[in-house]
Amino acid sequence: MRYFWTFFWTFILIHMVTYVVSSMIGVGYDFSTANILGIAVTILILIVPALLPNGPVEKTDH
Template identity: 65%
Template sequence: MRYFWTFFWTFLLIQMLAYVTGSMIGTKYDLTTGSILAVAATIFIYIVPLILPNDPVEKH
């Protein structure tokens, strides 16, 4: 369920970002571009925690 909600909120926020930036530069809103960016951002969000180390840092 957490994967669904991550995708849901990422999708909504990326669509909002695509709309606002498109309006600022004077282009029309494109759902396809926002959807592709949302899927890419969601995959990136899923992969980042796998790459980052989870071990505690020892003090030197």
């Protein structure tokens, strides 16, 4: 369920960002570009936490 909600909110937010940015630069809104970006950002969001260490850092006193 976590993956679904991550994809859902990322998909909606990327579409909103794509619409606003395309309006600001004066080009037409492209639905397929927003879809590709939404999928790419979702994958990035799901991969980054897997790469980060989740253990505490040891303190080293000098």
